[in-house]
Amino acid sequence: MSQRSVLVVEDDPGLREIYADVLRDEGWAVHAAEDGLEALNALRGGLEPCVALIDLRMPRMDGWTFIDELRRGGWDRVPFIVLAAHYQLQDEARRVGARWWLQKPVGIDRLLETVAEACASGGGS
Amino acid sequence: MAHRRNDQAAPGWAGTADDLEQVLRLAAGPITVQDASGRLVYANQAAARQIGFATAEEFLAAPIAEVMARYQLIDEDGRPMPLEALPGRRALRGELEPAAIVGFRVQGDPIPRWSVVQATPVSEDGHVRFVINAFQDITRLKDTEDRLRILADAGAILADSVDYPSTLQSLAELVVPRLADWCVVDIVESSGIRRVAVAHPDPRKRAVAEEVQRRYPSDPDRPGGVGDVIRSGRTNLISHVTDEILEAAAQDATHLEMIRGLGLRSAAIVPLIARGQVLGALTLVGAESGHVFEEADLPYLEDLARRAAVAVDNARLLHEAKEAIRLRDDFLAMASHDMRTPLQAVLANIQLAARRLGRTGADDAQREAVRDNLAHAERSTGRLALLVGDLLDVAMLRSGHSLTLERSEVDLAALLMRVVADHQATTRTHRIVLSGALDTPITTDPVRLERVLDNLVGNAVKYSPAGGEVTVVVSPTDADVAVAVRDHGIGIPASELEEIFEPYRRGSNATKLRGIGLGLSGSRDVIRELGGELTVESTEGEGSVFTVRLPR
Secondary structure, eight states: OOSOEEEEEOSOHHHHHHHHHHHHHTTOEEEEESSHHHHHHHHHTTOOOSEEEEOSSOSSSOHHHHHHHHHHTTOTTSOEEEEEOOTTHHHHHHHTTOSEEEESSOOHHHHHHHHHHHHHHSSOO | OOOOOOTTOTTSOOOOHHHHHHHHHHOSSOEEEEETTSOEEEEOHHHHHHTTOSSHHHHHHSOHHHHHHHEEEEOTTSOBOOGGGSHHHHHHTTOSSOEEEEEEEETTOOSOEEEEEEEEEEEETTEEEEEEEEEEEOHHHHHHHHHHHHHHHHHHHHHSOSSHHHHHHHHHHHHTTTTOSEEEEEEEETTEEEEEEEEOSOHHHHHHHHHHHHHSOOOTTSTTSHHHHHHHOOOEEESSOOHHHHHHHOSSHHHHHHHHHTTOOEEEEEEEEETTEEEEEEEEEEOTTOOOOOGGGHHHHHHHHHHHHHHHHHHHHHHHHHHHHHHHHHHHHHHHHHHHHHHHHHHHHHHHHHHHHTTSOOOHHHHHHHHHHHHHHHHHHHHHHHHHHHHHHHHHHHTTOOOOOOOEEEOHHHHHHHHHHHHHTTOSSEEEEEEEOTTOOEEEOHHHHHHHHHHHHHHHHHTOTTOEEEEEEEEEOSSEEEEEEEOOSSOOOGGGTTGGGSTTOOOGGGTTOOOOSSHHHHHHHHHHHTTOEEEEEEETTTEEEEEEEEEO
């Protein structure tokens, strides 16, 4: 993929939109999915994101399950950032083996820095 | 029969041989004599009655087969005891003073009698001529021992009572058949009285009882029934279940026939009481094995019931406590999610708008005005985010849990400048001055520290309503770093200096000023979680100094 891309997995439509706006303004390609299932389908359809931004609490397929699926489906080289409103987010992030996690609300500077850092750490794309 | 009393009795008593025979014959303890071949040659009245003969003569005249058919010998563990193991036989084989605990299960009486049997051989020229067997009844002692053992076993079962219905079933199985033939436990639950345990050693009998209960559910209003005992909290003892009682309890002829078939003889329904509340009832029934409950048994049975009740009570309290924790965790998760999600949207939108503003074609004055609006909205959102974090932390700490800290190396200067700038933007009458060794390196949870300092600087502004200088001074030592926030405001009355750290308290001179959030109580708790201390010095009317001291 020529343009660096972010897979945003977030059930709140307002947040999906603002994340996409913030990232696109900085030149990122964004694929937004409203839950783990939709994101998983995008990956199965050949999407190759540089980084995934994942919420935890979502309907149909939540972030915990989606992260499991990433590992099981061979997408474990895609770096991911947990971006959630969970109370003990640090504990949850450790539990799912996340290297990056951001507690909502996070400022856009920090968000962009973390996305760039995670993407740069990845093996490919 | 006339009792003979002789105050000048033995050793000088010169009774005749008949007198001695009389003494032996009527002695309260059973005595028997066997000859050298082991044949029974003498038995007194008590010995005869012990195995169901009316007189000693009848006993001695009875053929050996008939005697043997009348009773079964058992050892201490309830296993059949061979004749050779009896002390009399052992004495004949040369043992000097053999003794043993022997149980007699006499035909027609399901409850064994227990005796200590002591044999005394009488020898002449080195040959045993005969053996005297003396019996001492220890049935009551054995009962007491059994009951104590049941109580101890019950204690062990009940101690493990997270799931009380299965615990109560184990308890019921423990007491049958040792204490009763049937044991039933009923528990009061929100939907009514529920039968949680039924035990009888014979599964067929259990099936019959279940069938009775299914076809004729017990009437909770029946006088003397389980419902009645639970309502009154008083034990109902029916020592002897008569046919009239069964007739009164039966709902029709079939029912009567069925309950007659269960062979109920004696019953005690004991309330399960803990902390003054009746939680249910323990029903013990004697049937085929002949258990009979008397008034004298009640303290023991009530003790057993009390232990069961305490176990049920504990299990319920534990369940309630777990439920409360689950509700709290659910609340925290929901509150966190529901408040932080919209905050994220507001914050990101404001920040993105500010960025985009730089690229639009608005003139400088317009741009500056919008930038001011956005900066204000951003600060407010930041403060709201801090408050939400505070609320969640306080909820966690109040329920006795510690926080999950996220420690990292903190840029103290940047953190303090942010706090000072945020508050300076809210006031024109105060001047907030930052000084001291701002570049002191420290490793702690930056988010928590920022919230506490934000709270302290906010208080300093709030409680110096006339305005003036608020100073924030950083002074490190080798081991720790102190951040002191000083104001020249209303101060705190000396008598209230410690009280202000209690939840939801503020100084009596500060009633007009209101606020929510971490508060001083939460701030102190958070600083303690970080391994530090939050202290105060104050003079009413002159101002206060709050000092956060943290390990470096």
